[in-house]
Amino acid sequence: MSAPETTPVALVTGGAIRVGKAIVEALVHAGYRVWVHYNRSVEPAEQLAGELGSACLGIVPAQLAEEVARNELVAAVSDASGPAGGRLDLLVNSAASFEYGGFETRSDEDLRRVLEVNLVAPISLVRGLAPTLRRTRGSVVNILDLAAFFPWNNYLDHCTAKAGLWMATRALASELAPDVRVNGISPGTVLWPTGDKFGPGSKARERIVKAIPLERVGTPQDVAEAVLFLARSNFITGQEISIDGGRKIYSPHEFS
Template identity: 40%
Template sequence: MSKLALVTGGAQRIGAAICRHLHQRGFDIALHYRHSAQAAEGLAAELNAQRPESCQLWQADLANMQSITELGQKFLARHPELELLVNNASGFEASPIEDCSEALFDAMLSSNLKGPYFLIQALLPALRAGSGSIVNLIDIHSERPLQHYNAYCAAKAGLSSLTRSLALELGPKIRVNGISPGAILWPEDADSYDASMREKILSSTPLLRRGEPEDIARTVAFFAEEAPFITGQILAVDGGLGLAQPGSQ
């Protein structure tokens, strides 16, 4: 019987790479999406063509408590055991302190911290039954703040702390680890990272290039299947960017 992985924000970008890689390794995929229905349906069709009934879709707004609760209840009714939860869904938006609104601040915390927290809570029975692994997607900017993205960075720092806290709280049944990507994919909003900022980041990266979504996907699989004695750890997958001197970005 195949193991099951629930990947949030799995329809596109890094999430889609994680789904494809885990599926290739034999996992069945519970693919969560919020608005990207067309992309989610296309990826599910692709995976199901490779292995029938191996990918199912789950729609929910993880910034909304009622939506999280409903997702949890429906998921547990269908799947009493869950081997892997990948908290990949994320929000990313600039929030300069001078004009950041309460709504924007709350949106960054909801999508990056509150959502993962309460989804884990909702799925605890299945994770315990499956001796599950949780992998949280964080960001190197949780430790190396990105100017004008203070709410996002604060939320990711909270998720980093939560990863370590839950590793203590949920062992020995459940392992909890995190991945901090560096430059993998540029934000979809081109204005967020203009050409000069992108060049500055790459020139500060010892490997002098971006990573690929597959680099993150392989690391998720490592934590899930090849690291049974690792919990509470956060691995930077950043080409060495975290080694750069402060202020070089």
């Protein structure tokens, strides 16, 4: 039997792995049907789709740095003849890069690439999907980062993009009110970045955990729960919740 038309529908960018995957799983658990966007993680996306069964409306590839690919993603999700009939209740902009590099060693091209994926793409998807979201009086959750609030050495491009996304979150909340709510979530460390620098027993791990009042890192499920909370909270817009074990209470902490 096909799902009733009232079943809420979500799109999660970067939904095949790690934090995005946890958000997808939590949404499905809460009764959503979900579009899973991915870029390079083809096999994880296919595996997740298999696990989710009919709750997965489809896995949709897009290189979010490219406008054409973003438009194709919007078209697939909005398609009235598609599996959700063009319905969308929730857009979660989770996909992002996390590029490391000394300020003076990086180029304008590096900066533009990071801004395109971490700032332009989420705004572009909101613009493209706003008509669809308006019809359901839906909402957007942008996954920010504590980097939106603190300058971390060697992550200038990332910090700048995420700070821009926080402003965009408030500006979009204003632009799209009263029809569409737009909020943000700023995770602290909920999954360690890949690579030796953050490996088990590394100085980077030790330094970060010391900066967290709750003395531990979080989990992707902590972020997913906050996404669900914001999706359900019909009187909250233009807000940000930090899921960080209290790290934002303290003074800026150098990440390098």
